[in-house]
Amino acid sequence: MISTFPRVQRWSYYQGFWYFPMFLEGLMSAQDHFIPQSTDIFITSCPKTGTTWLKALTFAICTRSFLSGSSASSLLTKMPHDCVPLLEYDFAQNPIKRDRAVPLVSTHVPYSSLPKSVVSSCCKMIYICRDAKDAFVSLWHFIADLQRSKNIEPLSLEEAFELFCSGISSYGPYWDHVLGYWRASLEFPEKILFLTYEEMKKDTASHVKKLAEFMGCSFTLEEEEEGEVQKIISLCSFENLSNLAVSKNGKHRADDSSFAMKNSVFFRKGEIGDWANNLTAEMGARLDDIMEQKLKGSGLKL
């Protein structure tokens, strides 16, 4: 069926968004079959907007009570992506592999295409997004690295930028992805927490506390006094995670030859504003204009 959908480069068009076919296959399967646990919390994002970091933080927050004394967090030996399964990949492949004690599921699926079972449930969602220029640059490097590792000639930065500006990118149009979750967060603020990478970077501590509160596992005064918030921030920091042996030497989806990738591709720079080292000022201004127009009237400024 997917081969009959409109296609540009490797992306197929479905319900207003663009997907690599294998994620689309997983999404369509999830739309038909996925049933969440009532306690599930969905970590939602467009790719390359801070998902790895948000997965690490939410995983560390909600598993902290399992850790006592010398037990170390799984995050020291497993990638955040292997701690929090991806709806449109892991569930489509092997739903029973899930660790039911961890109530976290991630997805890049746009709000309007989420399985009805998720939208109509009482499950909470946390969405992260990021300046479109940084998201684009991060995405371009990520896909280009993956393609080079498989001897596929990547799109040039300029070609990919043209497509991105016309809405064609993984799970794009980027602005529609952001707006879908933004509007839903305004309608259901108790259910959807909307975050930006930039705000989280600026004040990580207050966001970690906010995340814990939203997830229903606030830090106790005692935990705060014992520096639990800071411990989680340090554990999940770019510096710490990117320097772990599992991040430097490990592979994600190692048993899937077409989608295996080095864990290190998930850690590039972790900075705000790196777009300026990759795009010209004109390209930056053009994408800013597009975002401004698309977000106009929404109350959101990115």
Ligand code: A3P
């Ligand atoms: P850059 O490519 O700009 O460096 P995602 O996790 O959604 O794939 O997003 C990837 C971006 O998040 C990359 O940005 C990556 O470097 C950055 N990142 C990964 N881990 C991070 C962490 N622990 N803290 C902050 N940023 C992180």
